[in-house]
Amino acid sequence: MSFELPKLHYKYDSLEPLIDARTMEIHHSKHHAGYTNNLNNALKETGLEGKNIEELLAGVSDLSTAIRNNGGGYFNHNLYWEILAPGGAPNPEGELLDAINHSFENLEKFKDIFVKAALTRFGSGWAWLLKKDNGLVVTSTPNQDNPLMDLSEVQGTPVLGIDVWEHAYYLNYQNRRPDYVEAFWKLINWDEVARRFKG
Ligand code: MN
Numbered sequence: 605m606s607f608e609l610p611k612l613h614y615k616y617d618s619l620e621p622l623i624d625a626r627t628m629e630i631h632h633s634k635h636h637a638g639y640t641n642n643l644n645n646a647l648k649e650t651g652l653e654g655k656n657i658e659e660l661l662a663g664v665s666d667l668s669t670a671i672r673n674n675g676g677g678y679f680n681h682n683l684y685w686e687i688l689a690p691g692g693a694p695n696p697e698g699e700l701l702d703a704i705n706h707s708f709e710n711l712e713k714f715k716d717i718f719v720k721a722a723l724t725r726f727g728s729g730w731a732w733l734l735k736k737d738n739g740l741v742v743t744s745t746p747n748q749d750n751p752l753m754d755l756s757e758v759q760g761t762p763v764l765g766i767d768v769w770e771h772a773y774y775l776n777y778q779n780r781r782p783d784y785v786e787a788f789w790k791l792i793n794w795d796e797v798a799r800r801f802k803g
Contacts, residue, residue: 645670661753718789733762
């Protein structure tokens with residue numbers, strides 16, 4: 605059994621003009637495809653081929669750098685495509701909104717903390733909202749690491765993540781990461797974030 609590049613449930617141009625079609629196409633068909641293929645190659649003859657991605661990441665400190673980088677890249681992009689939606693979805697509501705209010709006081713304060721995490725991650729990496737000990741926490745990780753990894757400084761279940769590698773925004777935004785982060789905020793599929801929060 606090997607990992608497969610997931611199909612997007614929208615078109616490459618569906619997030620225009622906030623995320624351009626060319627960026628989406630390269631990001632999915634080159635970068636994400638590359639992580640997927642490289643993960644499959646790195647797993648060959650390791651005896652780990654039957655494990656799911658969450659199991660691999662939970663024990664990644666004992667595995668190769670190739671599995672760490674490409675397994676992270678595989679999982680992170682699966683999440684990224686799913687928590688985006690053309691035009692975004694309504695604001696968080698219900699239990700998810702209650703948890704955000706409980707952990708961050710209100711939605712605006714949560715947004716400030718999340719955006720700051722995305723902007724202050726030096727170089728390539730991700731910012732995350734994650735479920736931890738029945739609450740919600742914001743953190744960021746370098747490279748393709750994520751909070752599912754046993755070597756992550758902050759561990760938990762990611763429910764929202766933003767890719768701040770330059771490949772996610774450079775064609776449209778060049779060095780203007782803040783503009784990309786602001787655009788991302790308008791495209792969040794809160795229904796999917798809520799689904800992950802409940803699960
Ligand atoms: Mn990426």
